[in-house]
Structure formats: C-alpha cells, structure tokens
Amino acid sequence: MLNEEEKSLLAPQTIQYKISDRDKERETTLMKEIISFFGNHKGSPKEAYNDLISQTPIQDGTELKEVNIDTIKGWWCIPAQAAPDKVILYVHGGAYALGSAKAFRGLGSKIASLTGMALFLVEYPLSDEASFPAAPNAVMNAYQWLLTQGAKSIVVMGDSAGGGLTLATLQQLAATPEITQPAGAVVFSPWTDLTLTGASWTDSAISDALINYDTLKESAAAYAGDIDIKTPGISPLYGSMKGLPPLLIQVSANEHLLDDSVNLANAAAKEGIQVRLEIWEAMHHVFQNDFEHLECGKDALEKASEFVKDIFKDYYFQTKL
Secondary structure, three states, X not given: OOOXXXXXXXXXXXXXXXXXXXXXXXXXXXXXXXXXXXXXOOOOHHHHHHHHHOOOOOOOOEEEEEEEEOOEEEEEEEEOOOOOOEEEEEEOOOOOOOOOOOOOHHHHHHHHHHHOOEEEEEOOOOOOOOOOOHHHHHHHHHHHHHHXXXXXXXXXXXXXXXXXXXXXXXXXXXXXXXXXXOOEEEEEXXXXXOOOOOHHHOOOXXXXXXXXXXXXXXXXXXXXXXXXXXXXXXXHHHOOOOOOOOEEEEEEOOOXXXXXXXXXXXXXXXXXXXXXXXXXXXXXXXXXXXXXXXXHHHHHHHHHHHHHHHHHHHHHHHHHO
C-alpha cells in the first residue's frame, strides 16, 4: 500500500489562479455581449458560432496557408522563422457540431506567434456530416501526415470537444508505439466525459452561461451515433492514461466542464503521467480565445506557450540521448 508521500507523487500539480477586478468586470460584459450576439444573429448556429470565433484577430507576422489534400484539410499558421521539425497540431472545439479550422485561425495564430512554432489547425467532420469515429480518424490522419511533412516532434492541443479529441488521439497513439509519439499536449476546458456525470454539472456555485446540459446531451448523442457514449474514443476519461505524454490542462472554476478536467488530471496522474492542472477563477468556457479582452486569457496562453516550448526542449534532449 502506498504511503501518503507516495500518493502525493501521483497527484497532478494543481495551480489556482485569481483574476483581477478588471477581468471580472470585463467577463460580465463579455457574457452579455456573447449572449446578445447569438440572440441577434440571423444565420444558422454554425454560422453564428464561426462568426463569433472568427472575431479573434489574426496575429501580424503569421502566414496562413490552407491545406486541402485528399483526406487532410485544415490551415497552417506559420510565424516567422518557425522551426520546420517542431509542430503544433491544434484541434478546435464546438461540441462536435460547430466550429471550423478557418474560424479558429485567430487563436491558432496567437499560439503560433507566442511559441514560435508552426501550428496546423485540422479540419474534421462535424456530427451532422459523420458520427464517431470520423472525427478522431481525421485527427489521427493529420498527425501522421505531419510526420511525413518533416515534423520530428509534435505537441497536440485542443479546446472543449477538440480537447476531448486531443485526449482520444493521445490514447490511440499510446496504443500504437510504432508511430512517433507526441512530445506533449495542452487542452483548454476539454470535454472528456460525454455522459455528463461530473459533479460540476450540479454544483450550485457554478454559474456557467455558455454550457447547457440539454444542448451537450444532444450533441453527445449525435456524435456517438449507435456507439456507447462511454467508449474511450468518445469519452477519453474512461480510457487508459498509460503512456500519455506530459499534459497541461487549463479550465475555469466557473464552468460545468470543470470536473472533466479535474477527473482527467487525477486519472492521468495516477498512471504516473506528468500533469499540470491550472484552474482559473470566474471565467467562461475556453476564455483563452478572448485574450484581446481579458488579461487572464493572455496570461493563460502565455503559460501554455511556455509549457509547449519547455516540452519541445525536453523532447529534443531526450531523443538525442
């Protein structure tokens, strides 16, 4: 039986961040603006979501290149003097029903700029186009394609449903050791449990204005199709954490998907995986995308980017030994 010291070594490194009064005020204003935006938009939910996400500005000095080759679709965000052999694969969110690689180019370009690494935003089929496993297959195909394009080390990143796809991809790769393994991973508010049974769903202290239980339940059913929602490829929280690379998880304390992150961090740490869990006070789901408006959004992206750079550095030395 493990003693307390040994148990503590299997716990994730957890850091809680307070936010400024200005960010709290700005958060209140942002929530009103976002809710009003969706309420007044004349297009479809897909169009509204993409139009909202597309408001994030593309960073100066970042080259954008569309890719549409056979089964590989997406966008490159390439900062000046990016190393050709270190690449970030980014998987966008949107509850498997919304979003596009093109809409997320603002966030992607910001991460590329901060890390100095080329970032590939992968396009994957949404649930109205094809149910599971079409989306994880597209992400895995993109990962393997990047290896053929000269990438020697890859960090996988994703937000929300894209965070879940990131974890599902990591698990699939860990079970396929003959493929070059990822150097690390970063997920923002990952949706890891599509059964929606985390305690944060019923926590009265959480006032999540963006994430709705009924909407996500419908999205989960559409994505899973006829397959059990607890299948690890769908809900990676129920999959094996063995062999995963170093992992950074960022989440807000005020969102219903909080326990998707906390439970993921605990499960990975119990398998000896290097995990850092950052919990940010009073923010909305994937607040990092609002880095232009929120100081904590900018801070979170800077911390994530430092993590990525450290991971690439460590991975380089490990592979050279």
